[in-house]
Amino acid sequence: MFLRSAAPAREDASEASGWEGLRLRLEGGLEVIEAALERYYELSTAIGKRSWKAKLRLRPELLDEAIESEPAVLAALASLKRRASREPETAGVLLYELEAARELLSAAVARRVRVGEQPLLSERLRRLRAVVLRPLPLLQKEGEQQVLVGEAVLPPPWLLATFLALGLLVAWLVSPWAVVPLLVPAFLVTYLRSGWYWLTTERLLWQPRRGDLVQVSLSSIRDSTRGPSGNVEKNLSVNRFTGTVTLHRQRLTLRHVPNAGLLAALLSIRRRKEFRHAGVSRDPRLIVAVVPVFRSMPEEAFGVTNGGPDGLLMLRPGSVVWFSKRFPGDILDSLTEAEQPGSPRAGRNQDDVPLSLRQLVDQLLLLPEEALDRMLRQLESRRYSKSLLDDVLVCRPAEVDCSFNTLLQTLQVSFADDARVLWANLSWEERHQVSRVLSLWPSWNEAAPAGLPEILPARR
CATH class of the missing domain: 2.30.29 (PH-domain like)
Known part of the structure; x- marks a missing residue:
């Protein structure tokens, strides 16, 4: 009875073609691949956003599902590779799409977190999850000490002086009431774009008022170099007028921070x-x-x-x-x-x-x-x-x-x-x-040098 009922099923499977046939031959692997492709697309889109951490924290199950399903995806990928050469129009196209999505997601993760030489996507996703879903402690390593701490409340002095001078000019030329719609948005924008920073002996941490805490290891800040075409690939720069410090390769900008010049100088020295x-x-x-x-x-x-x-x-x-x-x-x-x-x-x-x-x-x-x-x-x-x-x-x-x-x-x-x-x-x-x-030198002379004038040199 079982043999008679199984024979028509095998005959139908052998006659199936196209995507439906591939679905039957992969024995559930196609559903795993389709779900993985959807997750990869959503993760890559979220990671590419400006507020990527906030996006991922709203849907933490995306990362959890991607990590937990990785063994099943790898098994389905291996089965798909075996069929790709025999079925290029179906299995070959799907294999190309899956590998491209995995490479795109892996590169997106590498741009956001330090993954080192780890090639496995599952390990990169675990590292991303650790950064997204866990707060960064201010002091991680034993012996790590704070070098400089700053919080922005008002705009930097030069920018503040510019705002006030512009406000006085508008009040004199137009009306004192015209200053309010001019200065209030300016102060509000600089306030919302600013934040707190902590420079330690190991890292730079930046907490913007809107966003998540970001850290950069001092050892990851490299030399500026001159490319083959002669253009300079910048590493670190500062604008003391606006109080902005930029780490170009890390794509990190600290805006409207106090002591921006001192912070940039300490970064330039202590990164070495x-x-x-x-x-x-x-x-x-x-x-x-x-x-x-x-x-x-x-x-x-x-x-x-x-x-x-x-x-x-x-x-x-x-x-x-x-x-x-x-x-x-x-x-x-x-x-x-x-x-x-x-x-x-x-x-x-x-x-x-x-x-x-x-x-x-x-x-x-x-x-x-x-x-x-x-x-x-x-x-x-x-x-x-x-x-x-x-x-x-x-x-x-x-x-x-x-x-x-x-x-x-x-x-x-x-x-x-x-x-x-x-x-x-x-x-x-x-x-x-x-x-x-x-007093520790072998010999030294405390006497006044010959010809010492009675009046000390005047400094102009």
Whole structure:
């Protein structure tokens, strides 16, 4: 009885053709593939949206179903591949559509979360689910510390001044009541586009007022490079007028944040591998004095000077370092190695970020003393390079002639193999730091230098 009833069924299946025949031959695999294609399309569309995390959080079952059904989809995919060569018009077309949808979804996930070298779609979806459905802790790793925290309440100072000046102009030309429909939307837009940021020793976290918390590892921020066609592929940039910091490759923009210039400078420094172990406060055991100094020739050492200091002088028990304030970005690039030696870089400063010499030196002093010594030795080996010849001078205490007048609180330093003379008027705190360092030098002179004028140089 069973054999007689089964025979017509096998005969009908052999006569079936086209999609219905494929459905019968895959034995339920076609339904699995059709459901997977629908999920892949919905997931790819949601991930491509601006508020992709919010979209996925509204339908968390999409990710769960995609992850749980992956073994069944792979089994159906293997069966479909076996039939694709024999049935190109049905199985071949469906195989192409399924593989294209999987590749599109895999690429979309890789753009949103870090997946490394993981090729499996199921693992990428699990990583996406972990990012979407779990909040990001502010401190993840042991020893991770906060470097800078900021919250935007009002627009950045320059933008705020522009708004107020425009409001006063409108009030004077039109009417005071005309200021309200002009300024209220401007303040509202900048407020809604702003947010909070946390810079730690490992990551940058950004919480916009409308959206989800985003994190970027500092190690993932790369050098700006120059492509084969000559165009510069930017890495990091800042607009201090609007308070905007942009990470181009991560497609992350922090808008209207306070201290945008400082944040961008810290990112430019701390993203480099040499600063990965920098702390957030200076080691109290570190003996160092950093003073702003003027650079001049001997006959002009005590003349009238215009403008501010020419650089910073770092005094340590075993070294003396002079940094010119002209190109701090160039000095930073000389202190650090390129990510890919021999690769073309964008220019003198690898990041499109204004960097002050004081910011660079302050971060240097947050390094462990062994790392600081290693970087200064590297800088000393490059002291005669063309780019650093006039901007950096590194030597030992025995190679300098230092005159420190404790009464007038003046410091004068000359170098054995260089004609320049550096001098400074010290504050009380700087005087204490310099005295502490010089007391550890083998020999030093506290007497006033010959020809010291009775009146200190006037700064104009």
